[in-house]
Amino acid sequence: MLNGRDPRIDFFRGLALIFIFWDHVPHNPLGLITLRNFGFSDAAEVFVFLAGFASVLAYSKVMQREGYWIACLKILRRTWVLYVVHIFLLALLMGIVFYANNHVQTRDLVAEMGLTHFVTHPQQALTDELLLRFKPNLMDPLPLYIVLLAGLSVVLPLMVRATWAVIGVSLAVYLMAPWMGWNLRAIADGVWYFNPITWQLLFVLGGAAAIHSQRPTAPDTRPLPRQPLFVAAAIYLVVAGVITLSWLWPDIHDAVMPATLSNWLYPISKTDLSPVRLVHFLALAYVTAKLLPGRGWTQNRLAERVCQMGRYSLEVFCLGVVLAPLADMLNALANDAVAMQLLTALVGVVLMSALAAWMELNKRLNQASRAPGEPALPEQHAR
Structure with missing residues (x-):
């Protein structure tokens, strides 16, 4: 553990960032090994x-140490930083896409990236950008995070003192949102691709898991095959994996999938975080936690690089958003040659890792120059 951090959390955040980058590059062969190809949920x-x-x-530690209002202020300060980053990242992304579009003659990258609104209605697009309604492709996770983090400033005390009550309210809102058509406004189809009113449940469950992790609990010493919840979760993952893999062969899928099951299962909405997606992720998280209870496996060199990326998730995510259209441009110029696709995918991850290493070096230099006893900012632990 580094400075009170669980390296497993950093590792899976870093791995998710790699998967998000690979998934954002069209026709990338390494995108075939990301999470979305083996189950209903994905890196999001x-x-x-x-x-x-x-x-x-x-921020619960900040609240316990300095009180709610200081914690609230720091959450809102972090939210403002994310908002400013979103604005500048969007401007940078548009510049890169317009540049790439001038060099790729076989595709309309502006349309593919969802930037047509800026071309046809630039003044309105600027207003929509400030209101988080204009979200081109690749940009959706950051506005979602901004809204969820802002909401945390209100519910944090309840999360700490009445965790189950917050989960109950969050679950009720999640279930009602698709039925009532609750979502936030956006351009194009009129709603956010990641509906914050449903995705908030996953954020709340993550917070509840953090609170639970700080409380002593007696471990289940029974072998895993004798733990009913583990067995049920593992079976669900296997079934979901088989169904997902069958999508690669539509004829076979249609032939073997019972009509009743198909009508119940589809469509699997990512916008509203379909229950089968939610349950798949929770099963995956539970099985992974059971299979990897210790931290020793994070101590090898490769895992440490991934953990380092997870510690600086905001910066690494932003770099991945910038690199994805550049990789797509280079792949298109090379006529989508597999060698180029593999090269850009791997170089992109190396650059993301290099940025994390640079951020870590800067942090150590700042710590070396900090006065003895001066604490680090809590935002450094909430990245």
Whole structure:
């Protein structure tokens, strides 16, 4: 553990960032090994759940040490930083996409990235950007995080003192939102791609897991095959994996999938965080926690690099958003040659890792120059 941090949390945040980058590059062969190809959930669920975990873990300690109002102020300050980063990142992304579009003649990258609104209605697009209604492709997770973190400033005391009550209210809102059509406004189809009114449940569950992790509990010493919850979760993961893999062969899928099950299962909404996606992620998180209860496996060199990326998730995520259209441009210029696709995917991860290493070096230099006994900012633990 580093400075009170659980390296497993950092590792899976870093791994989610790698998967998000690979998933954002069209036709990337390494995108075939990301989480979305082996179950109903994907890296987005990992990102949101662990964001809730890290945020509640960090700011609940601030609240206990300095009081609610100071914790609230620091949450809102962090939210403002994320908002400013979103504005500048969007401007940078648009510049990169317009540049790439001038060099790729075979595709309309502006349309593919959802930037047509800026071309046709630039003044309105600027207003929509400030109101978080204009969210081109690749940008959706950050506005979602901004809204969820802002909401944490209100519910943090209840999260700490009445965790189950907050989960109950959050679950009720999650279940009612699709039925009532609750979502936030956006351009294009009129709603947010990641509906914060449903995705808040995953953020809350992450925060609840953080609170639970700080309380002593008696471990279940029974072998895993004799633990009913583990067995049920593992079976669900296997079934979901088989169904997901069958999507690669639509004819076979349609032939073997019972009509009743198909009508119940589809469509699997990512916008409203379909229950089968939510349950799949929770099962995956539970099985992973059971199979990897210790931290020793995070001590090897490769895992430490991934953990380092997870410690600086905001900066690494932003770099991944910038690199994805650049990788797409280079792949298109090379006629989507597999060698180029693999090269850009791997170089992108190396650059993301290099940024995390640079951030870590800067942090150590700042710590060396800090006065003895001066604490680090809590935001450094809530990244």
